[in-house]
Amino acid sequence: MMKHPDETIDQGRRDWFGLAAAATAAVAAPGVILHLASANTAPEAQPASSAVRWGLLIDTNKCTSGCRDCVDACDRENGLDLQTKPPTEAPTAWADQKAVWVRKVKLADGLTGRVTNLPLMCQHCEHPPCVDVCPTGASFKRADGIVMVDRHICIGCRYCMMACPYQARSFIHQPMHDQLTRVPRGKGCVESCNLCVSRRDHGLPSTACADACTAAGKGAIVFGDLKDPASPISLALKAMPSRQLREDLALNTGVRYKGV
């Protein structure tokens, strides 16, 4: 078959273009590399890395009945204090249905009568059942171990809420209005503790709940990197006995408890 004359390649022209492109690249490249290098130093420009695994260690001996400082701090951090009861909803129903990312739980030993107080949030499981059951891939685990919901993909089926052994997830039933810029939230999606993900992305050292607990003088919550053997959380885990809640499920939770 004969080639159409238009399709034959003009090698001279090609070479010239190649040369021109190379020259352009040579001129542009130093600028590009400089730009990338300067952008990369900011923590918010770094992707979440599997070199770390974020976790919490909660000392239940230091957690007291009636104190809600961690819960309130979480609410403020994530704009959950901006939720308002829909006029049609009964107060009791609202107390049940409004989103909570961390709850205060009281455990009572029926035999000895010993009462333990603890804050319960998403346990950031290494093998999260909520991720296993999600039909859309919305429930996912980040490289740094944070388990969260991509609300863009969540269809609100609430399978994950049923699968979570810790009742850590909430569903938003009503249209939302007063969200914070850093915590988009909306009707029809599931949400839960994300270990203050905007703080993580900006390279800050702690979570709202841990800060509040420290500020209250209790110091019951330690946040840190479970993969760094020298981090305060790893040292504390090594020094003192601790447990995972429902460790029989072998989820390898990122949140650990002392004194339970």
Added chain:
Amino acid sequence: MARALMSNPGRWAGVGLILLGLCWTLAAQVAWAGDAQHFVRPGSKAATLGGCVEATPFMRRNHMELIKHQRDITVHQGIRGARYSLAGCIDCHVSHTADGQAVAINSKQQFCYACHAFAAVKVDCFDCHAAVPRGGPLSAAASGQGATSERDPRGE
């Protein structure tokens, strides 16, 4: 044929109507295009800047692709404050009332609403995302300004 047309006033009226219709459609388009110039609200940061993060014609057609791609990078990789962040769009394009309150960017005649109403495309972003800058990239507590709530009067 031409003679037949000319001899038939009814046909002429028909052609005239069609022409009138076309002219009206064109005029409406031109008027809308003129409006589009003003979709950038006076008093917003965007009104003081020479250009958007990309060329305006490109942004008009492709902003949704940019922010859709960016959202995956932000949610899954935790990369924030990037060139195509939706929070950046809102920061720059939001306008303010006389007493300095931010006006929801998707409310009537505001930046998002105006074009989307013209294009008859529903904006879902603000079912979840704040339509005014609220709270900043870090909480007051995280940036060391104490434990205050970020409840503010709602910009509508």
